[in-house]
Amino acid sequence: MSIEEKVKQALKESKERKFTESLDLSVNLKGVDLSNPKNRINDEISLPKGRGKEIKVALFGSEEMRGKVKDTADYVFGAEDLSKFAEDKKGFKKIVNQADFFLAEANLMTTIGRSLGQVLGPRGKIPRAVPPSQDPSSLIVSLKKTVRVRSRDKRTFHVPVGMKTMPEKDIADNVREVIKRITAHLEKGYGNIDSIYIKTTMGKAVKIDEGDL
Secondary structure, three states: OOHHHHHHHHHHOOOOOOOOOEEEEEEEEOOOOOOOHHHOOEEEEEOOOOOOOOOOEEEEOOHHHHHHOOOOOOEEEOOHHHHHHHHOHHHHHHHHHHOOEEEEEHHHHHHHHHHHHHHHHHHOOOOEEEOOOOOOHHHHHHHOOEEEEEOOOOOEEEEEEEEOOOOHHHHHHHHHHHHHHHHHHOOOHHHHEEEEEEEEOOOOOEEEOHHHO
16 A cells, blocks of 8 residues: 555544544654664654644744744744743743744853753753854744654654645655655664554554555
């Protein structure tokens, strides 16, 4: 069967819900020593057909940089906000939970790490540094189509590849891209994959085989 057919099967196995379900890959590795951090997968993958839902990006920067991204970033903060967030970490956590990605002007990275790193770090949301002269608008647009892939020290991890409202072919294109990028990190490529399943949030899992790709 093709990936498109497996996506169609996963959608067929999903009942109608009162919310829009996402589609996720469940990836199970084998023959990889994940106790060694060097062997863990930690990547950001831009999906060719996008996420199928709104992804929010926050930026810390100067007034000039904030002006450049006013039409693309969902949250913009200045250096003056850092001390406020450091004093109100509970309030900052709410923002961190709402934003999917963070960017920061390079000269603010040290202060952010020192004052807010304990909130951002465990959630995998340490900001990506942006040079002061750069316009990060195109990067923000790209991040809105991006998924974060982290295996940590577990052989099983999950990756979102789209939403139930997306065309089957678009979801299939995203699946191929994610699998290609994951296997590129592995010493034996698909040989280090024990199994891959695709499923909706609450639906039944459908197995994807190497021959489906």
